[in-house]
Amino acid sequence: MTAPKLRLVVLAVLLLPCHSVGAADTSANLVLVTMDGVRWQEVFGGVDVDLIEDERYTRNPELLKKAYWREQRTERRKQLFPFLWSVIAAQGVLVGDRVQESYMEVRNRWWFSYPGYNEILTGKVDRAIDSNDKNWNPNVTFLEVLNRMEGFKNRVLAFGSWDVFPYIINTQRSGLPVNAGFTLATPAATEESRWLNELSAEAPRLWPTVRVDFITNGYAMEALKHQLPRVTYIAYGETDDFAHDGSYDRYIDAAHRTDLMLSKLWTWLQSSPFYRGRTTLIISTDHGRGNTPDGWAHHFSGASAAKLGVKDAPNGAPGSNQIWLAAIGPHIQSGGLVKGHWKQSQIAATALASLQLDPAKLMPQADKAMEELLR
Ligand SMILES: [Zn+2]
Numbered sequence: 001m002t003a004p005k006l007r008l009v010v011l012a013v014l015l016l017p018c019h020s021v022g023a024a025d026t027s028a029n030l031v032l033v034t035m036d037g038v039r040w041q042e043v044f045g046g047v048d049v050d051l052i053e054d055e056r057y058t059r060n061p062e063l064l065k066k067a068y069w070r071e072q073r074t075e076r077r078k079q080l081f082p083f084l085w086s087v088i089a090a091q092g093v094l095v096g097d098r099v100q101e102s103y104m105e106v107r108n109r110w111w112f113s114y115p116g117y118n119e120i121l122t123g124k125v126d127r128a129i130d131s132n133d134k135n136w137n138p139n140v141t142f143l144e145v146l147n148r149m150e151g152f153k154n155r156v157l158a159f160g161s162w163d164v165f166p167y168i169i170n171t172q173r174s175g176l177p178v179n180a181g182f183t184l185a186t187p188a189a190t191e192e193s194r195w196l197n198e199l200s201a202e203a204p205r206l207w208p209t210v211r212v213d214f215i216t217n218g219y220a221m222e223a224l225k226h227q228l229p230r231v232t233y234i235a236y237g238e239t240d241d242f243a244h245d246g247s248y249d250r251y252i253d254a255a256h257r258t259d260l261m262l263s264k265l266w267t268w269l270q271s272s273p274f275y276r277g278r279t280t281l282i283i284s285t286d287h288g289r290g291n292t293p294d295g296w297a298h299h300f301s302g303a304s305a306a307k308l309g310v311k312d313a314p315n316g317a318p319g320s321n322q323i324w325l326a327a328i329g330p331h332i333q334s335g336g337l338v339k340g341h342w343k344q345s346q347i348a349a350t351a352l353a354s355l356q357l358d359p360a361k362l363m364p365q366a367d368k369a370m371e372e373l374l375r
Contacts, residue, residue, distance in 0.1 A: 026151060028331070028355045029279040031224075031265065032233045032347075034120065035258050036113065036162070037240035037299055039289045040104075040324040043084065044097040046076025047252055054293050057248035064249055068256075080256055083263035084283075088326045089336040092281075093373050096324025100337055104323050106287055106344040107367075111301040111320045113240070116286030116344065117168045121233075123348030123359075123366025130307065134163075137170045142348040144174035145362050146231055146355075155230040159220040161237030163209045169233075179219050180235070182211055192222050210237045213254065217261045221268070228274050231355075236261075243289060246297050266328070280329025280354040284347055291319030325370075329354055333375050346370045 041048060047068040052061045070076040078085035088094060096104040108115040108125045114132045119125055121141035129137070146152040156176055158169055163181020171178050179185060184200055185193040196218045203212050213236045220234045236258050242250035262283065269275040290296045295313075299320030305313050323344055328334075331354050349359035349369035359369055 027278050029230045029275055030232070030329075030351055030355055031269070031279060031281045032231075032351055033262065033265075033281065033283045034117070034233075034235045035239055035255065035283065035285050036235070036237045037243055037287055037289055038255055038258075038285050038324075039291075039296070039319075040096040040098065040322055041291065042077075042080060042252070042255060043094075043324050043326075044077055044099065045073055046070065046078075046080045048248075048296075050293050051248045051296060054248070057246055057293070057297070059247075059249055064252060068252060080252065081259045083259045083266065084326055087263070087266060088283075088328050091334050092326065092328025092336075093333050093338050094324065094326045094336060095338050095340065095342060095370075095373070096322070097337055098322065101339045102337055103340070104325055104342045104344070106321045106323060108344075109301055109303045111287050111299050111304060111316065113162070113286045114164060114168060117165075117235070119344045120284065120286065120347045121168065123345050123363055125345060132164060134167045136172055137168050141169055141174070142352055142363060142366070143169060143176055143231065143233060146352075147174065147176055152230050155228070156233075157220075157223050157227065157229040157231075158233040158235070159216050159223070160233075160235035161210050161213050161216045162235065165235060179223075180216075181209060185219055185222070190222060190226055193219065196222065207241045210241050213238045213258060213261070217265075221265065224265075224268070224272075224275075234265075240286075243297050248296075278330055280327065280332055280351075282325065282327045282329075282347070282351060282354065284325040284344070285323050288320045288322040290317030291322075295319065327354070327373055331356060331375055333373055338372055340372055342370050343367060350374070 052058050052064050058064055068079050070079055095102045106116055108119050110130060115129050118129050122139040126139055143156050147156040158176060158178040160180035165180035166178045169176055169178050184197040188194040188197050200215050203215060238254035239251055242254050266281060269279050287299045289299045295317040298317045301316040302314060305316045345367035348366045352359040352362055353369040353374055359366060
């Protein structure tokens with residue numbers, strides 16, 4: 001081959017879109033979402049009639065039945081999670097339906113929040129993380145790894161309803177901006193963020209450490225619109241707290257409203273020239289819940305029961321290690337349910353792989369990506 005021809009070939013290769021030559025997609029973005037303690041039973045089966053009819057948990061069974069109960073399982077789940085079962089089921093993937101040979105579980109031995117979020121964000125289990133206390137996480141999350149990289153620096157943001165997220169993401173070390181708990185936006189650069197700060201003071205404080213999700217969602221959407229982060233983590237929290245309160249009505253209502261927020265988030269991403277067609281959305285949860293009416297309100301393992309001295313439930317809440325995941329995006333398969341076995345510790349590497357990065361290089365300690373979901 002003569003020199004001029006070679007130059008032409010090189011030029012042609014350089015002009016090709018990057019994914020067609022197998023190079024990293026330098027424009028890929030990610031939104032990771034967690035819905036605290038939402039069970040796979042509701043995600044794949046819709047509302048649970050045993051819990052609707054249990055007067056310990058449901059105040060107005062007729063209202064809940066009318067809104068969400070349908071005979072067919074497929075219709076029932078779509079009624080509760082219309083975004084998951086229309087857009088994601090058609091254009092993305094879901095895993096964790098144990099009725100259909102799809103299994104996902106936490107690897108940590110505790111089955112509650114901090115160990116779960118640590119597992120999701122760092123890709124491994126740290127046996128020393130055995131409480132929800134506000135301890136600075138010694139482990140590095142994939143968010144922190146990305147924030148150190150060129151192209152992502154200062155373009156990684158996190159929002160959470162629970163006030164422990166700054167510790168889980170270790171803002172002290174990572175320097176990542178985490179707006180969580182009852183934190184206001186500072187500086188409040190836009191009119192909407194000033195309004196959200198006002199609403200934060202006016203919204204009901206239902207729990208001491210968790211704010212209502214529409215505030216978290218509002219701050220996240222505002223940041224997406226004005227700061228164009230490449231990686232955004234949104235951690236919704238209401239579902240878990242309403243469940244601990246023993247309110248199935250409100251747990252279901254919160255789950256449905258979160259699905260609505262995700263629908264609006266995805267629609268907005270697809271309307272944005274910056275995000276459209278090059279943004280992955282991954283949705284999962286920190287733990288499941290008990291799989292019986294007696295156990296559903298809580299989530300803890302036998303090891304947790306022993307540690308906490310819970311004598312009447314030595315096995316914890318069986319089933320609360322069972323989780324699920326949904327994903328959609330340019331590097332994610334389509335076609336709905338995928339059969340197989342996965343662990344929560346695979347989410348970090350999957351997130352990195354969805355950005356066309358090599359998790360084995362960036363986080364060699366993390367468990368491997370969920371290859372079956374990627375393309
Ligand atoms: Zn909980």
